[in-house]
Amino acid sequence: MLVADIIAALPLERALPEPLFRQLYAAMKAAILDGTLAPGTQLPPTRAFCALLSVSRQTVLNAYALLAAEGYLDGAVGRGTFVSRAVPVPKAAAAATGLLRPLSARGQDVVAAMQQVAFHRSALRAFRVGMPRIDHFPFDVWNRLEARRWRRPDHQFGYSDPAGFLPLRELLCVYLQASRGVRCTPQQIVITSGSQQALFLLSTILLSPGDAAWMESPGYRGASGPLRASGARVFPVPVDGEGLDVAYGVAHCPQAKLAYVTPSHQMPLGVSMSLARRLSLLDWAARNKAWVVEDDYDSEYRYAGAPLASLQSLDRAGCVIYVGTLSKVLFPGLRLGYMVAPPALADALVQAKAVADRHTAIVPQMALADFIAEGHFARHIRRTRDSNAERRDVLLRALAQELDDQLACGPADSGLELCAYFRGAHDEDSVSRAGIERGIELRPLGHYADPDAGPACATPAGLLLGFAAIKPDEIGHGVRVLGQLLRGR
Template sequence: MPASHLNQLIAALPLQRGASEPLFRQLYAAIKAAVLDGRMSPGMQLPPTRDFCRLLAVSRQTVLNAYALLTAEGYLDGAVGRGTFVSREVPLPVPPAAVPGLLRPLSARGQGVVTAMRQVAFHRGPLRAFRVGMPRIDHFPFDVWNRLEARRWRRPDHQFGYGDPAGYLQLRELLCVYLKASRGVQCTPQQIVITSGSQQALFLLSTILLAPGDAAWMESPGYRGASGPLRAAGACVFPVPVDAQGLDVAYGVAHCPQAKLAYVTPSHQMPLGVSMSLPRRLALLAWAAHNKAWLVEDDYDSEYRYSGAPLASLQSLDRAGCVVYVGTLSKVLFPGLRLGYMVAPPALAEALVQAKAVMDRHTAIVPQMALADFIAEGHFGRHIRRTRDSNAERRDLLVRGLAHELGDQLACGPADSGLELCAYFRGGHDEEAVSRAGLARGIELRPLGHYADPAAGPECATPPGLLLGFAAIPPAEMAHGLQELGRILRGR
């Protein structure tokens, strides 16, 4: 390369003066990039450091430091009295078009993982009516939580090293007591595995309990965040219809008896809100025991039941060791905490612990410690009672508002538990069109069709309607949302 061209190349090297990164690091990175992309070819002699300083208006020490780094990493060769050269060991760059398979495809498994959650709707933008799956965050005692975490940070000990993949033992002991008292779950701390949210629990279970091609029952309509991990594991997801008694077990047995796993939300079905009847629960347990299948019980919001005593868990009826109970603390505390748990049958617990260790070694320890203290000092129970009362007030507000403002347009589904309720259209509305109109007016309206499996037959069809969240929605925002929804449904 002619000296004039080389000087022009050096003078054009990008340096940002005044930036936080030192100039010698910037110069090092710029020369390295020029070598790797072929602008400075192997064997090319670089100008003396004094000339380099003049071309870039930098100090000689800046150039010397950059040269030293580049020489140590093998990009430059040099000796006193001989000059500095681009190393001949650096291979010439190959044009991208000549590299076969440069855009390497994902594996079939990788593609399955990537596409599995594409149909799941994620929250975006500020909170607004009628966002689903969202607890009331402003009710959480963050001042108490901050104090508990700060206390742990002030007194670090050996537990701040690598921990048990199963989770912080004191937290598992406290959850064991809580689950037995509140949900009738029968377990020991050794059966509990703390996870980074219930989503990780569902992925772990799908991965280790199913082989590619195994069939798995999935409620339809149902929680798309659960069908995603099943599909990512290569399972053949078989949609099973839901009616007023919950999952139609007889339909699943008749059409897919060979399934290895069934995912259910028996206490509060997502999204229809129905509870699985006792005969259905017993039939499901009998099928699983007879076929040596697994049942994944997702008890995602059982803390929030507003009428009658809480329903006992499916796990409490299990006598064959086939139910894995999955819970989340996102709906009780706050979603950003990302803490969940599994209660596994004794024969499965150790395998889940080892699988958890493969995935992320263990869930962050300080939040687990803070939660253990939060439970032990009574804050957890008080928070649940306070939040349950608040949710009930907002649920009543929504139910009354729907009856008063939209009784001629919508019919409410079950509203005795959870953070949202479903409302069915009385007229012939297109739920997708209504949802789009809602977004245009600043409200979120989740179509019930969003929860239907695209591969499901007419047996799984659900009357068109909407899922409306209420727990996190302030009264004024809820009133505004009802007004806008009324205008949409009446074509105004």
């Protein structure tokens, strides 16, 4: 193709707000880099160039100047303008992705680690799990608190403490001591970008590749992902009516360096770890110098009595790291969580946090501190707990009326979801797929089972049904659809 034809074909859009010389610069740069304008090619004189594209000479001169400054063009008065010979000749693109530079082994582990985690990709519908009631949140109050902070910027709007906004950590310390019995100082608290970041940081700095880690099975897949990404060997430990079977873990994998547990409200079965199991777990961790990660993801929502005391409150050996999230209490988009570390570990976690993202966004932390200090946090929890309890009752009544012969409900005294076991022979995955086709979400309990777990970790077939974010009439509709599915209608 002649150079004049190449120039005439350069794409310029006169209706765009971007100046024509910037468009011309970008088009010529692309043509040079992909080899359409080869190194050493002489460009037409500027006046001829203008005629080919119907642009002003100044447009061409400005584009030439940018290209020359970046090394794409060479030229001198009286000699002409050329595509620089220093621009490398482009090689043919790889025919298949397999020829591209591969990820490192660690990179492949990180990418693969969360592939089994289900993400919400559609509009809210019954019975979505892991979702709080967002329309209950006082966004008008939150907007006012954030706006007030934006109106009064100070030195804290620069780079701040990786551990988090100190007034927020002080307020969380008081709250956790009062509500969960957590024994800590503000210096032990590290603010994170959600509990998922906390789990990733802990997996990264506490485990070496090949180290074993206990993981509840069935359990939260979002926790097993970071463990696998760190190169740890995840060892599934069964869960029964008393929580994690510590004796099984001790008998089959006593050398584990870490145990991940959800003792207050096990995910997904909803059971609480018994005192005997808690003490046994802490004894094993102390004797073996292992770590225990306590994920307390939704303990605020207990509907029968006060929230249970944390596992951390029983720890006397400094082996429990308490992980909390505000996604379930406020709203997931906030992306705020926290860790309460043993004093000896706190500084290391702060440094690890600094490596990950320097510090979590400061204005949401400030707004949350004000939200707690002014009493909005406590009021919101009380109101949301009442709302959740009402919707839980709607679900329980509907299941009892419509599906008592089909489903047996698990513990229902806390949380945002209800575990329901099939009374008859049903295939979880088939029921779940049919539910999607009929407009409802049904999460199989098998989704939470470790694929490498043996028969000891087998869980009865069933579903996890979320209710907190679902309106009562939609809960009723969802139960009726589920009944039709289970009865083959």
